[in-house]
Amino acid sequence: MSPEKFQIVQMLFPLIAIMASLGIGGWVLTTWLRIKHGYPLDGAWGQSVYPKKDDETVERVKLLSQENAQLRAEIGSMKDRLIVVERIVTDSGNLLSHEIDRLRSPAN
Structure with a gap:
């Protein structure tokens, strides 16, 4: 890999890591809010994981x-x-x- 490409990857890596962390954190937050307020959790295709x-x-x-x-x-x-x-x-x-x-x- 050329030094220019390596520098671009080094510049983009923190941005990609921050975006991934925000996505995972948002997913955890919405799941916690659903559990807290009694909403059913959804599976991969929208079916309830724990039906009431x-x-x-x-x-x-x-x-x-x-x-x-x-x-x-x-x-x-x-x-x-x-x-x-x-x-x-x-x-x-x-x-x-x-x-x-x-x-x-x-x-x-």
């Missing part, structure tokens, strides 16, 4: 799980009904009329 688990969140998850189970049961019953409707629509008219007559007749 307070009573309200746990209760919301329970309610959503119950609603999800109810909706799944409703969808299951709707699928069963749809199967019956599809069978009625795709059956021939003669078989359908025979089944209706069988249902109309009194049970033995």
